[in-house]
Amino acid sequence: MRLNKKTLSTLMACVAAASISFTASATTILKLSHNQDRNHPVHKSMQYMAEKVKEYTHGEVKIRIYPNGQLGTQRESMELLQNGALDIAKSNASELESFEPAYGAFNIPYIFHDRDHFYRVLTGQVGDDILNASKGKGFIGLTYYDGGARSFYAKKPIKSPADLKGMKIRVQPSPTAVNMIKLMGGSPTPLAYGELYTALQQGVVDGAENNETALTNSRHGEVAKFFSMDEHTMIPDVLVISEESWNKLTPDQQVAIRKAAKESMLYHKDLWTKMIAEAQEKAKTAMGVSFVKVEKQPFIDAVKPMHDEALSNQAIAKYVKEIDALATN
Numbered sequence: 209m210r211l212n213k214k215t216l217s218t219l220m221a222c223v224a225a226a227s228i229s230f231t232a233s234a235t236t237i238l239k240l241s242h243n244q245d246r247n248h249p250v251h252k253s254m255q256y257m258a259e260k261v262k263e264y265t266h267g268e269v270k271i272r273i274y275p276n277g278q279l280g281t282q283r284e285s286m287e288l289l290q291n292g293a294l295d296i297a298k299s300n301a302s303e304l305e306s307f308e309p310a311y312g313a314f315n316i317p318y319i320f321h322d323r324d325h326f327y328r329v330l331t332g333q334v335g336d337d338i339l340n341a342s343k344g345k346g347f348i349g350l351t352y353y354d355g356g357a358r359s360f361y362a363k364k365p366i367k368s369p370a371d372l373k374g375m376k377i378r379v380q381p382s383p384t385a386v387n388m389i390k391l392m393g394g395s396p397t398p399l400a401y402g403e404l405y406t407a408l409q410q411g412v413v414d415g416a417e418n419n420e421t422a423l424t425n426s427r428h429g430e431v432a433k434f435f436s437m438d439e440h441t442m443i444p445d446v447l448v449i450s451e452e453s454w455n456k457l458t459p460d461q462q463v464a465i466r467k468a469a470k471e472s473m474l475y476h477k478d479l480w481t482k483m484i485a486e487a488q489e490k491a492k493t494a495m496g497v498s499f500v501k502v503e504k505q506p507f508i509d510a511v512k513p514m515h516d517e518a519l520s521n522q523a524i525a526k527y528v529k530e531i532d533a534l535a536t537n
Contacts, residue, residue, distance in 0.1 A: 236269045236461070238453060241279035241288075242298035249483050250298060250353050250445060251275050253476035257351075257447075260468035269461050271296070290346035292452040300355060300445045302382045309523035310341035313531060315384040316518050317440045317511040318504070321535045323357075326442045330473065334530040339446075348454060350447045351469035354480040355419065357439035361428065362415030363408075365500045366436040369393045369510045378404055378416040384514070385417075388440065392510045401426075408432055420487040429495035436500045438507050 240258075244250045251273065258271035279285060285297035286307060301314035313319065320326040329335050330352045339349030360366040362375065372394035379385040381398045389396035397413050407413045408431040415432065416422070417440070423429035447469060454462065491497040518528045 235267065236457065238269065238271045238295040238449075239279070240271050240273045240296040240298075240447075241277075241285045241294055242273070242275055243277040243282055244275060244298075246275050248275075249476055249479035252479055253353060253472045254298070254447070256475045257468045257472035260471055261465055264464035264468055265461050269457070269465065286347070286448075289448065289450045292346075292450060294450060295453040296350070296447065296449045298353070298445055298447050301443045302380050302385065304342075304446055304448075305382065305384070307347075308342035308345060310338045310527060311446070312384065312521075313338065313518065313524040313527040314443055315382065315441065316514055316528065317388050318508045319515070319518075319528065319531055320442045323442070325535050326354075326444075327477070328534045329531050330444060331470075332534065334527055334534070337530075338527060342448070343451070346451055347448045348451060350449055350466065351473045353445040353447065353473060353476045355443055355445045356421070356480065356484060357437075358417050358419055358441045358443065359435060359437050359439050360415055360417050361423065361432045361435045361497075363432055363434065365434045365498070366415065366438070367500065367502045368506050375414040376412070378407065378413045387514060388511055391513060392507060404428065405431065420484050420491065423491040423495065423497055424487045429491045429497045433496060434498050434500055435491070436502050438502045438504055440507060440511070 240254060242250060242254065254271075254273050258273060261269050261271055279294060280288060282297070282299045282303055285294055286299055286303070288294040289297050290307075301311040304311040305315060320329070335352065339351070342348055360372075360377070362377075364371070366372060366375075369392045372389070372392050375394045376397045377389050377394045378399045379389055379396045380401075386396040386398065399407055399413065404413070404416055405426060405428060408416065408428060416428065418428075420435065423432070423435060429435075449465075457465070488499065492499065515528070519525050521528075
């Protein structure tokens with residue numbers, strides 16, 4: 209649902225100071241909004257990028273980061289960004305699909321064979337093409353951040369699609385996610401993430417899907433003791449910049465920002481690897497969560513119609529074919 213005019217006007221007023229600004233010394237200040245806390249790898253990676261931008265532009269461009277959703281939710285930030293009231297925002301491929309269809313290629317279950325394949329795509333030409341696909345729509349992509357592999361967690365192991373039958377599984381409000389759960393035999397239940405702990409505790413939903421940090425950071429491991437590692441999707445976070453802000457930068461400044469953004473993605477890769485290992489260990493030892501390895505092929509077979517449909521979808525078929533071509537068996 210898009211923001212109504214009153215809400216949008218209020219938010220635009222709140223972040224009026226967040227639009228691109230120039231000081232007397234011609235320093236450009238770009239304001240960046242994201243919804244994670246200061247200890248999250250995403251925030252640390254953005255800090256790294258900001259330092260590199262300052263270095264590469266010799267102090268001509270500085271990035272000021274606003275974490276914890278201070279300037280609005282991810283969707284609100286995207287709409288503010290498109291309206292020129294915000295410079296840079298972190299979103300993810302699921303939410304961006306409604307703003308730019310090209311990002312839908314990342315949301316197809318099992319489009320990535322493994323993490324190496326994932327990074328070949330993000331650091332390659334197809335990754336760049338998708339970042340640039342939204343040109344003319346008010347924003348362009350700068351880089352990706354690893355959001356981990358999403359798997360099922362519940363009060364019982366989910367070792368095959370048959371185990372999902374009759375289960376209500378919380379999903380993001382994404383048509384792709386809803387369709388995936390239906391094809392696997394479960395009952396998709398879109399629900400706000402902030403409501404999920406109570407919903408799992410009270411049986412409103414039987415399970416959910418996310419990466420391992422949901423068990424620890426959001427304490428879902430207290431109410432869901434089995435994490436079944438089917439790794440159905442690897443949906444990246446995406447850092448985007450307002451075209452209005454981008455076009456005010458010099459060509460050299462644009463090159464510097466893209467370089468810093470790319471480097472921050474690889475910096476983030478190492479932070480994320482460490483964070484996932486720590487989350488798994490904490491979930492096992494402190495929360496009693498069991499990590500269950502599963503045979504992925506039955507899940508892959510269940511959602512094959514989604515891959516076939518994507519290959520006939522003009523908006524993403526080109527990207528899907530290129531992603532497939534980068535896989536190694």
